[in-house]
Amino acid sequence: MIYKHANTGGCENACCLKIEHLSVRIGSEVILDDINLHMHCGQIVALIGPNGAGKSTLIRAILGQREYEGKITFHSADGKQTRLRIGYVPQSPAFDPADPISVLDLFTCCIAKRPAFLRPGKALREKVLECLSRVHGESLIDKRVGTLSGGELQRVLLALALEPMPNMLILDEPLSGVDVEGMELLMDMLDEIRKTYDLSILMTTHDFSMLERYADRVVLLREKILCKGTPLEVLNSDEFAQAFHLGGAK
Amino acid sequence: MSIWYALCEATHLEFLHMTFMKNALLAVLILAPLFGLLSTMIVTGRMSFFSDALGHSGFTGIAVGVLCGAVQPIGWAVGLAVLFALLFSFVRSRSRQSADTIIGVFSSTAVALGIFIATLGGSSFTKFNKYLIGDILSVTPGEIGRLALVLLGVALLWIFAANRLFLTAVHPQLASSRGIPTEKTQALFTVCIAVVVTLAMSWVGLMVINSLLVLPAASSRNIARNLREYHLFSVLGALFCSIGGLVTAYYLGCSAGATIALYLALYFTVTFFFRNTRQ
Numbered sequence: 001m002i003y004k005h006a007n008t009g010g011c012e013n014a015c016c017l018k019i020e021h022l023s024v025r026i027g028s029e030v031i032l033d034d035i036n037l038h039m040h041c042g043q044i045v046a047l048i049g050p051n052g053a054g055k056s057t058l059i060r061a062i063l064g065q066r067e068y069e070g071k072i073t074f075h076s077a078d079g080k081q082t083r084l085r086i087g088y089v090p091q092s093p094a095f096d097p098a099d100p101i102s103v104l105d106l107f108t109c110c111i112a113k114r115p116a117f118l119r120p121g122k123a124l125r126e127k128v129l130e131c132l133s134r135v136h137g138e139s140l141i142d143k144r145v146g147t148l149s150g151g152e153l154q155r156v157l158l159a160l161a162l163e164p165m166p167n168m169l170i171l172d173e174p175l176s177g178v179d180v181e182g183m184e185l186l187m188d189m190l191d192e193i194r195k196t197y198d199l200s201i202l203m204t205t206h207d208f209s210m211l212e213r214y215a216d217r218v219v220l221l222r223e224k225i226l227c228k229g230t231p232l233e234v235l236n237s238d239e240f241a242q243a244f245h246l247g248g249a250k
Numbered sequence: 251m252s253i254w255y256a257l258c259e260a261t262h263l264e265f266l267h268m269t270f271m272k273n274a275l276l277a278v279l280i281l282a283p284l285f286g287l288l289s290t291m292i293v294t295g296r297m298s299f300f301s302d303a304l305g306h307s308g309f310t311g312i313a314v315g316v317l318c319g320a321v322q323p324i325g326w327a328v329g330l331a332v333l334f335a336l337l338f339s340f341v342r343s344r345s346r347q348s349a350d351t352i353i354g355v356f357s358s359t360a361v362a363l364g365i366f367i368a369t370l371g372g373s374s375f376t377k378f379n380k381y382l383i384g385d386i387l388s389v390t391p392g393e394i395g396r397l398a399l400v401l402l403g404v405a406l407l408w409i410f411a412a413n414r415l416f417l418t419a420v421h422p423q424l425a426s427s428r429g430i431p432t433e434k435t436q437a438l439f440t441v442c443i444a445v446v447v448t449l450a451m452s453w454v455g456l457m458v459i460n461s462l463l464v465l466p467a468a469s470s471r472n473i474a475r476n477l478r479e480y481h482l483f484s485v486l487g488a489l490f491c492s493i494g495g496l497v498t499a500y501y502l503g504c505s506a507g508a509t510i511a512l513y514l515a516l517y518f519t520v521t522f523f524f525r526n527t528r529q
Contacts, residue, residue, distance in 0.1 A: 088427035100474035
C-alpha cells in the first residue's frame with residue numbers, strides 16, 4: 001500500500017474533522033440519521049452509497065449549505081478547535097459549453113477583487129499559473145471552461161479548490177465523466193496533494209476500481225453509516241452487497 | 251443638456267436637428283450599455299424568460315398605478331416589479347419545481363392581473379399602448395438624468411460585484427462553497443433587472459424590451475472567447491444597433507424599439523455565421 005499516508009490512526013497528534021450525531025430532515029422525511037465520522041489530515045476517505053443515499057446532503061451539510069442537527073467541528077493537531085477551511089470540487093458537468101468564460105476568468109471570479117471583465121494584471125496571471133501548476137495544468141489557462149475535457153475540468157476545479165490552501169478537500173463525484181487515464185492522473189494528483197499539503201480529502205464516487213489503491217477509508221452510506229473501514233473491509237461486507245444488490249455477501 | 255445639444259448641432263447631421271431626436275440619441279447612448287451589461291448576466295444565468303416576466307409585472311404595476319389615479323404610474327411599475335422579483339427569488343429557492351415553471355406561473359398571473367385591472371369597469375386599453383410599443387422620441391431631459399443614474403448604479407454594481415454575480419450565475423454551488431451568499435446575490439441582481447426593465451419600458455416597449463436584454467449577449471457569445479470579449483462585444487453591439495435602429499426608425503417613421511431589436515437580430519445572425527472562426 002505505497003499510496004497510504006502514514007497517519008491512519010486515531011485523533012491524537014493529527015488534525016481531525018469530527019462529525020457527531022449529524023441528522024438532516026426535510027419535514028418528516030429523514031435524509032441522514034445520526035452520522036458519526038472522524039477524518040484525519042492526510043487521509044483520503046471515499047464516501048460511497050447508492051443513488052439517493054444522502055452523500056450529496058452530507059457534503060452540503062459539511063459545506064454549511066444545508067441545515068442539520070448535530071455537530072461538525074475541526075480540531076488542529078494539538079487538539080484545539082479551529083476554523084475549517086474547505087476546498088470544494090463540485091460535480092463537473094455544470095458549465096455551459098457556450099459560456100465565454102476562460103479558466104483565467106474563472107480563477108479571477110474566485111480569487112481576485114479586480115472585475116473579471118477587465119484585462120487581468122500580470123501578477124494575477126502569474127498567480128493563476130502558479131495555482132494551475134499544482135495540477136500540472138498551466139497550458140489550460142486561456143481555454144474556455146466549457147471546452148475542457150472531463151479530466152481537464154476536474155484538474156482546474158481542483159486547482160481552484162486549493163486556493164487559498166484549505167485544510168480539507170471535498171470532491172463530489174470527481175471520477176464521473178473522466179476516462180481511465182484521466183482517473184489515474186487525477187487520483188495520483190490527489191495522492192500527491194494530500195502528502196504535500198497534509199490535507200484530508202473526502203470524495204464521493206461510484207467507481208470502486210480506484211478505492212483499494214488510493215483510499216485509506218471507505219464509508220458506506222444509506223441514510224446512516226452502514227459500514228466503514230478499509231476499502232477491503234467495506235467492499236467485502238454484507239452491507240455493501242445488500243446496498244448495491246449484489247445478491248448476497250462474500 | 252445644452253452641451254449635448256451643442257455637440258449634436260456641431261455634427262450637422264440632418265436627423266439631429268430636432269430636439270426630440272437629440273434627447274432620444276442621448277437616451278439610447280445610456281440605455282445601450284445598460285442593456286449590454288445586464289444582458290451578459292441574464293444570458294449566462296439563463297434568465298431571459300425571467301426578464302420577460304419582469305416586464306409583464308411592470309405592466310401590471312402601471313395598471314395598478316393608473317387605477318389609483320397616478321399621473322406617472324412608472325413608480326408603481328418599479329415597485330411591483332421589485333416585489334415580483336423578490337417574491338420569485340423566495341419561491342424559487344423553496345420550491346422543487348424548475349425555474350421556468352415558476353416564471354410561467356408568475357408571468358401569466360402578472361399579465362392576467364394587469365389586463366384585468368386595465369379593463370376593469372369597461373376602461374379602454376388604448377392608453378396602455380405606449381407601454382407595449384414604447385416611444386423613445388418622447389423621452390425628456392429629466393428622464394434621461396434618471397436613466398444616467400441607473401447606468402451609474404449598474405456600472406458600480408458591475409465593478410464591485412461582477413465576479414460574485416458571474417460565479418453565482420455559472421455555478422451556484424461552487425460560488426456558495428467559496429462563501430458567496432448566492433441567494434442574496436441573485437436577489438440583488440433580479441431587483442436590478444426589475445428596476446431597469448420597468449424604467450425603460452415606456453421608451454423601448456414591453457413587446458420588444460426582452461430582445462434588448464437577450465440579443466446583445468447572445469450575439470456576443472457566438473464570437474467571444476472570454477469575459478472581456480463577452481462584455482465588449484455585447485456593449486458595442488448594443489450601442490451600434492441602438493444608434494442604427496434609432497436613425498433608421500427616424501427615416502422610415504417606424505417604432506425605434508422594434509427597429510433596434512431587428513438590428514440586434516441581424517447582429518446575432520452575422521455573429522452566428524462567424525461563431526466557428528473564433529472558437
